[in-house]
Amino acid sequence: MNIEVEPARITFDIHADETIIQAAWRNGYTWPTICGGQGTCKTCVFQILEGFEHLSPVEAWEDTGLRSLADSLPNKGQGYRLACQAKVHADIRLRKIGVRKQHGNS
Amino acid sequence: MATVDTKKTKGPAKTGPVKTAQARANRALPPGYARSRGKQVQELLDEETVEVPWQLRHSEFTYLGSAPLSREHYISKEWAEREIEKLWSKVWQLACFEQDIPEIGDHIVYDIVDWSFIIVRTTNNEVKAFYNSCLHRGRQLCENQSESANSPEFRCPFHGLSWNLDGSLKQIPPSIEFDFPHVDKKKFGLPEVRCEIWDGLVFINIDDNAEPLLDFLGDITKHFERWPFATRWKATHTAKVIDCNWKIAQEAFMEAFHVLATHPQMSIGLLGGDGSNTEYNIYDDGNANWSRMTMAPPMPNPNLPYELTERELIEEMFYRGESVSEMGVQKMSGSINDLPDNITTRKLLADAARARGTPGFVGLPPTDMELTSAIQYHIFPNISPWPGPIFYRYRPYGHDPDKCIFEIMMMVSLPKDQPRPPAAKIKWLGPDEQFGSIFNQDVENVARVQRGMKAAKPPGHLTLTNYQDIKVRWHHRLLEKWLNA
Structure with a gap:
């Protein structure tokens, strides 16, 4: 399974048991976060471009986070997920700025 | 001032402190002088392409200790009564x-x-203030605190006694005059309260022995010579009764490091808007009756675990079709490809603001900082004037320490070549009505702060930060000085 990230045109593979941010890290990519993937800072939020139905259901903790963002995201936050919470069971394409290959001092 | 290392790049974010050059530098500093990662406001001013007005460089800070704050300041009825007796009656x-x-x-x-x-207003050049109480039965002479009214006199609706605008007795109705033989009409004027004006702002003081207003205000009057109020227009004025102490409401706007948690929408855009690079100023070692904070303008968030470029940030703003600034959300237009390679987010937003028209700043041309960052002054005890359009006032709600009146005004530049529009009257929001946008998140916090403070295990002391809560410390220090006087 693959995650395709716009606008950087990055693709990496993902396992069914890991979140999108964990898959990015395993593949050596950075992903914007301040809390380190705990679902609190919401900085990892991304927009789904394709494969909406391939994402895991939104659970309570992520739902709390997404609802706190809803008023400030386009379309009341519809089509947005947190990369530190969401998993997939098939390919998706998404948009997230700031995803890039780690270099140097990891 | 700590040196800044903006080259921090990290892989997967770890929880716990990031070992940066900044963190190492901070450890060598005395308490209160450690700073967040990323460029500080004074460093950003070094990058301005126009001359920086001295006001922005007037950057004082004094460490006021790290002692905890007593919750009694906010929740105690006795404390609220002392404020009434010692503060509101004299300030x-x-x-x-x-x-x-x-x-x-x-x-x-x-x-x-x-x-x-x-x-x-008694004459073109004079404003007076009177106790709003009839000398006969004490009825309120005027009632409306939302908008001004005009009348040639103040006539009590109860029995019809009337006073001239200057406070002198106008008339005891002839039909009842016979019954006031003991009244010396010359001495039956409405009692005045001290009333003085600074830059179009009308202040009162219940204490006849108070120092003159301008002495009380001090150097803030010199600061605002650049952003005068007399030439601005009060375009909106909204008020609401909030379920918290007036100081809790006010303190929600005395620091900016709550932005990350309370307003996540400001940092998900990766603007420098998580508030951590705000500069806080208290003056005269904290003895001045005013203070200031300056939020860093939009820039790549320095708290991300790697360096984000200005270009990426701008691309995101264009993609979303909007940007956040002090003024609110602005639509981005045009093509990102038309922008110079070295453009910064704050320059882009500042130039957009310039294109919309120069604000009424006096003297030097506007800096990017003034156009894109939130600069918030504060005058003890309860108002916050901005060089930008926002203006806050906070008042206790009667004797109840658990409620307050919070007001937001927009003080905008006067439209050019047009007569001055009338000042907005106060619009009172009901319990279920909201200020809107970002303020809703703050208002939700403050009511829960009030509730949570009461729920704390005694003594329920509050542990403040050394630097970023300095305005809170400053305010309570001054307040205690007044209450102990």
Whole structure:
């Protein structure tokens, strides 16, 4: 399974048991976060471009986070997920700025 | 000032402290002088392409210790009573704006706790303030605190006694005059309260022995010579009764490091808007009756675990079609490909602001900082004027320490070549009505702060930060000075 990230045109593979941010890290990519993937800072939020139905259901903790963002995201936050919470069971394409290959001092 | 290393790149974010050059530098500093990662406000001013007004460089800070704060300041009825007796009865406080009462006979009511005052324009050059109470039975002479009214006199609706605008007795109705033989009409004027004006702001002081207003205000009056109020227009004025102490509401706007958690929408855009790079100033070692904070303008968030470029940030703003600034959300237009390679987010937003028209700043051309960052002054005890359009006032709600009146005004540049529009009257929001946008998140916090403080295990002391809560520390230090006087 693959995650395709716009606008950087990055693709990496993902396992069914890991979140999108964990898959990015395993593949050596950075992903914007301040809390380190705990679902609190919401900085990892991304927009789904394709494969909406391939994402895991939104659970309570992520739902709390997404609802706190809803008023400030386009379309009341519809089509947005947190990369530190969401998993997939098939390919998706998404948009997230700031995803890039780690270099140097990891 | 700590040196800044903006080259921090990290892989997967770890929880716990990031070992940066900044963190190492901070450890060598005395308490209160450690700073967040990323460029500080004074460093950003070094990058301005126009001359920086001295006001922005007037950057004082004094460490006021790290002692905890007592929750009693907020929740105790006894403390609230001391504030009434020792503070509100003696301190200069904003009653209204001159533009609220532009014509002779225009008057407006200012209430604070149990006091009520009529602020009236008596001549073109004079504003007076009177106790809002009839000398016969004590009825309120005027009632409306939301908008000004105009009348040639103050006539009590109860028995019809009337006073002239200057406070002198006008008439005891002839039918009842016979029954007031003991009244010396010359000495039966409405009692005045001290009333002085700074830059179109009308202040009152209940204490006849108070120092003159301008002495009380000090150097903030020199700062605002650049951003005068007399040439601005009060375009909106909204008020709401909030379920918290007036100081809790106010302190929600005395620091900016709550932005990350309370307003996540400001940092998900990766703007430098998580508030951590805000500069806090208290003056005269914390003895001045005013203070300031300056939020860093939009820039790549320095708290991300790697360096984000200005270009990426701007691309995101264009993609979303909007940007956040002090003024609110602005639509981005044009093509990102037309922008120079070295453009910064703040330059882009500042130039957009310049294109919309120069604000009424006096002297040097506007800096990017003034156009894109939130600069918030504060005057003890309860108002916050900005060089930008926002203006806050906070008042206790009667004797109840658990409630307050929070007001937001927009003080905008006067439209060019047009007569001055009338100042907005106060719009009172009901319990279920909201200020809107970002303020809703703050208002939700403050009511829960009030509730949570009461729920704390005694003594329930509050542990503040050394630097970023400095305005809170400053405010309580001054407050205690007043209450202990």
